[in-house]
Amino acid sequence: MSVxxxxxxxxxxxxxxxxxxxxxxxxxxxxxxxRNRTARFRKSDPSGAPVNDQDTSEADVSVDSAxxxxxxxxx
Amino acid sequence: MPSNRDGVEPSSFRDPSGxxxxxEGRVLRCLDAKxxxxxxxxSATRFLPRMMSxxxxxxxxxxxxxxxxxxxxxxxxxxxxxxxxxxxxxxxWTFGMLRAAAILHLEVVLAALEEGFTTKDGYAFNIQFRGxxxxxxxxxxxxxxxxxxxxxxxxxxxxTMLYPLMVEAYLGIPFQRILRGHLxxxxxxxxxxxxxxxxxxxxxxxxxxxIHDMLTAKVDTASQATRSSLATEGAGTEIAKASVSKLLAxxxxxxxxxxxxxxxxxxxxxxxxxxxxxxxxxxxxSVLEELTPPLVFDLGCNDGRFxxxxxxxxxxxxxxxxxxxxxxxxxxxxxETRSPQNVIPLVQDLTDPSPARGWRGRERKAxxxxxxxxxxxxxxxxxxxxxxxxxxxxxxxxFLASLTDDxxxxxxxxxxxxxxxxxxxKPEGTHDDYRxxxxxxxxxxRCEIKASQxxxxxxxxxxxxxxxxxxxxx
Numbered sequence: 001m002s003v004x005x006x007x008x009x010x011x012x013x014x015x016x017x018x019x020x021x022x023x024x025x026x027x028x029x030x031x032x033x034x035r036n037r038t039a040r041f042r043k044s045d046p047s048g049a050p051v052n053d054q055d056t057s058e059a060d061v062s063v064d065s066a067x068x069x070x071x072x073x074x075x
Numbered sequence: 076m077p078s079n080r081d082g083v084e085p086s087s088f089r090d091p092s093g094x095x096x097x098x099e100g101r102v103l104r105c106l107d108a109k110x111x112x113x114x115x116x117x118s119a120t121r122f123l124p125r126m127m128s129x130x131x132x133x134x135x136x137x138x139x140x141x142x143x144x145x146x147x148x149x150x151x152x153x154x155x156x157x158x159x160x161x162x163x164x165x166x167x168w169t170f171g172m173l174r175a176a177a178i179l180h181l182e183v184v185l186a187a188l189e190e191g192f193t194t195k196d197g198y199a200f201n202i203q204f205r206g207x208x209x210x211x212x213x214x215x216x217x218x219x220x221x222x223x224x225x226x227x228x229x230x231x232x233x234x235t236m237l238y239p240l241m242v243e244a245y246l247g248i249p250f251q252r253i254l255r256g257h258l259x260x261x262x263x264x265x266x267x268x269x270x271x272x273x274x275x276x277x278x279x280x281x282x283x284x285x286i287h288d289m290l291t292a293k294v295d296t297a298s299q300a301t302r303s304s305l306a307t308e309g310a311g312t313e314i315a316k317a318s319v320s321k322l323l324a325x326x327x328x329x330x331x332x333x334x335x336x337x338x339x340x341x342x343x344x345x346x347x348x349x350x351x352x353x354x355x356x357x358x359x360x361s362v363l364e365e366l367t368p369p370l371v372f373d374l375g376c377n378d379g380r381f382x383x384x385x386x387x388x389x390x391x392x393x394x395x396x397x398x399x400x401x402x403x404x405x406x407x408x409x410x411e412t413r414s415p416q417n418v419i420p421l422v423q424d425l426t427d428p429s430p431a432r433g434w435r436g437r438e439r440k441a442x443x444x445x446x447x448x449x450x451x452x453x454x455x456x457x458x459x460x461x462x463x464x465x466x467x468x469x470x471x472x473x474f475l476a477s478l479t480d481d482x483x484x485x486x487x488x489x490x491x492x493x494x495x496x497x498x499x500x501k502p503e504g505t506h507d508d509y510r511x512x513x514x515x516x517x518x519x520x521r522c523e524i525k526a527s528q529x530x531x532x533x534x535x536x537x538x539x540x541x542x543x544x545x546x547x548x549x
Contacts, residue, residue, distance in 0.1 A: 010298040012291030013230030013263075018310045019290075020282050021225060021318035 083144045085437035086200070093215040095156075096144045102156040103140050104215060107148035114152060117217050122186040130205065131179055133157050133212045154214065160391040160417070161370075161446060164439055165199040165235065166255035167421040167429060169403035170243050170331040171410075172209070173250070176202040177236040179209040181323045184226060188316050193220045197228025199235035199260070200439075206416030207409035223311035224302045226319055233283055234260030237326065241284070244329040245270060245277050249399050251422055258433055263288040279325035333400060350531040355485070356384065358528050358537045359452070362483055363388040368449035372478070374425060375456035379405035379418065385452065386418045393448070395423035425456075426464045443478065451479040455535070458487045461509055462497040468508050469517050476521040476542040484538050486514050491534035511536065 087095035092110030096103055106114055114137070117123055126132040134157035143150045165173055180202060184194050194201070194216040201213040216228075226232075238261040239250035246269065253261060261269070267288045275281045294301070305314075347355075359381060369390045373382040376394035378401065386392045396402050405420045423429065423442055432439040453475055460471045475482055487494045488511050498506060518524060522540035529536050 010227070010230055011296050011301040012289075012294040013233075013287065014225050014227070014298060014301045014305060015294055016283070016287035016290045017225035017229035017318050018305055018314055019286055020229070020321055021310070021314035021316075022321070 085435075086433065086439065088434075090195075090215050091147045094144060095215075098140055098142065100158070101140070102158050103138070104135075104154040104156060105140075105143045105150040106152045106154065106215075108151050109148075110215065111152035113218050114154065114214070116219060117192060117214075120187075120190045120192065122190055122192075123217075126183065126186060126211070130208060130210060132183065133159070133203075133210050133214065135214050156212070156214070159203045159205060159210070159212065161393050161419050162440070163204055163419060163421050164429065165202075165239070166251045167423060167442070168204070168251075169399050169406050169420070169422060170240065170250070170333075171403045171406050172204065172207075172420075173199070173236060174240055174326060174329060175207075175410075176204075176209045177232075177240060177326045178323065179211060180232065180236065181319050181326065183211045184228065184319050185316060185323070187217060188220065188226075188312055188319065191220055191312075192217050193226060193315065194218070194228050197226070197230070197232025197236070199239075199254075200258075204419050206418055207406055207414065207420070208416055220312050220315070222302070222306045224306050224315065225310060226315045227302075229318065229322075230263075230287075231260070232322070233266075233287065234262065236260075237279070237283060237322065238266045240326065240329050241266070241277075241280070242269065243331050243333070245274055245280070247332050249333070251399060255429065255432070258439065263291050278328050279322075283322070283325065331403070347530075347535075348532050351535065354528065354530050355454075355535075355537060356381075358526070358539075359384060359454075359483060362450070362481070362526070362539045366450055366481055368481065370446055370448045371450045371452060372448040373452045373454070375453065375459065376405065376420065377401055377455075379408070379420060381452060381454055382418050382420075383414065385450075386415055389450070390417060392418040393446075394418055394420045395425075395442075396420075397422070397424040397426075425460065426466065448479050450481045450483065451475060452483045454483070454485040455487055455493070457484065457514070458491075458494045458497055458509070462494065462501065462506050465505075468514060472514070472517040472521055476518075476540070480541065482522065482538075482540045482542065484518070484540060486511060486536045486538070488534045488536065494534075 081097050081099065084095040084097065091107070092113070093104050093106040096105065118137075123132065127134050135154050138153055138155040140153045143153065165176070168176065176199060180197065180199075184197075187193055194213075195218055196213075196216055198213075201211055201216060202209050203212050204210070235254070239254050242248050242250045242253065242261070263284065266284050270277075270280060270284060275285055296304070363385055367388050371382075371385045371389040371392045373379075373385060373392060373394040376382045376396050379394050382392045382394035382405075394402075394405065396405075399422045402420045402422050408414070409418065409420065429439075429442040431437065431441045431444065457468075457471055460466045461468050475484060489495075489498065489509055494509070498509070518538060518540055520543075522542050524538055524540050526539040527536060
């Protein structure tokens with residue numbers, strides 16, 4: 001079974017439900033959660049070489065912006 | 076009317092705090108200590124009795140019973156629920172029915188949140204229909220909000236109610252087959268891919284589909300930790316109320332864009348004369364008056380005219396048709412005219428009826444395994460099954476005779492314009508067995524024919540038949 005099967009998709013939904021409620025500042029919580037995620041990737045790199053997380057960071061910024069937008073507007 | 080067999084409801088096993096079971100026709104729910112404490116608090120609220128009295132929540136009271144089923148924990152209390160006359164599932168509902176069910180679910184959650192309660196889930200199966208009126212049945216889903224935070228049923232609500240509605244509203248695709256294939260509904264990522272990037276401009280898509288999917292893919296903290304973090308950030312009950320209110324606005328804005336059905340104007344294009352209709356109505360009336368059948372199935376109900384007629388004599392009528400638009404028109408008519416609440420309209424393709432679904436194939440019963448009707452009406456149906464769906468005439472008669480103790484069946488003769496229309500699509504000779512004499516012979520072999528009549532137009536025959544094995548037993 002895939003490692004992904006152990007992830008709980010409800011977490012993303014809980015944050016999405018909070019965003020849907022229009023809560024300002026929820027992005028802070030979200031950001032900290034996926035920072036943990038990238039940090040764990042860095043720790044788990046077996047070569048010990050620095051991990052280029054540029055792609056992830058860019059994606060984070062786009063999600064972050066989208067979350068902020070969605071939380072603020074009635075869309 | 077037959078009742079559910081005694082024993083535990085096969086779909087009621089996931090909630091550790093309680094379990095629904097049947098005893099001598101009663102619908103009961105036993106609760107463990109946590110479930111009983113939640114019920115005690117819940118029964119002291121104002122919204123619950125209010126919503127029970129106006130029919131939006133299933134009527135429930137505390138009772139006692141013997142032979143309680145095994146729970147994971149010791150049972151300490153028993154509730155009795157009002158019995159829903161016929162259990163149906165979201166994949167058998169029309170767009171209008173699923174929308175009405177979704178609105179009710181959100182209204183129930185909002186009312187609960189106002190008094191410090193929420194629901195553990197947002198499952199479409201929490202709703203049943205009493206006629207055209209949705210009713211929230213899952214009393215075990217209520218729990219105190221505790222520390223607050225967003226509505227935990229949000230994801231399930233999106234997957235089983237909001238997304239199927241969006242599929243039909245925004246893509247024009249009927250949702251029934253999708254929901255039938257996926258009891259947990261449509262996954263956020265599947266939904267995002269189905270809608271495509273342009274749909275982000277449609278109401279609710281960016282927030283409830285795109286952002287929802289991005290967050291589902293990105294966030295991998297455990298959900299309990301997420302709840303704590305959000306509570307720390309200040310996401311309390313107000314946030315849950317706001318998100319549910321906004322969901323309600325999205326659901327209310329959705330409508331089905333699908334084109335008029337070929338059956339939607341059936342009554343004006345079919346081959347009946349006024350005399351035919353009058354004679355048919357009188358024939359059916361005489362059988363209904365004689366039998367006063369508790370449960371009637373109207374198979375191929377079309378606009379529901381004869382379902383409504385049956386409802387005057389029956390306790391409950393289940394009216395089915397394969398065309399979701401026709402059934403939706405009937406549903407909307409019933410809502411607008413406030414028809415008696417003993418007719419439930421459902422989408423059902425008789426050549427592929429709802430199968431048993433879910434865990435061990437027991438959670439959701441097959442359509443024809445739920446209740447045995449006392450009377451089946453199959454009016455202008457046989458030619459669709461036999462000619463339209465290529466089912467041998469003998470099979471069709473076997474099927475109808477197997478369903479019930481009494482049958483009203485209308486045979487549209489081969490020279491009738493509607494039968495001719497179907498036959499003209501088929502190679503010559505394909506349906507040589509579609510003959511009035513053969514139909515009568517097959518029916519007589521399987522049933523005692525109590526009455527028959529040819530309609531004045533000369534191309535349709537009605538029969539009141541009692542399937543032979545049952546008739547012989549009496």
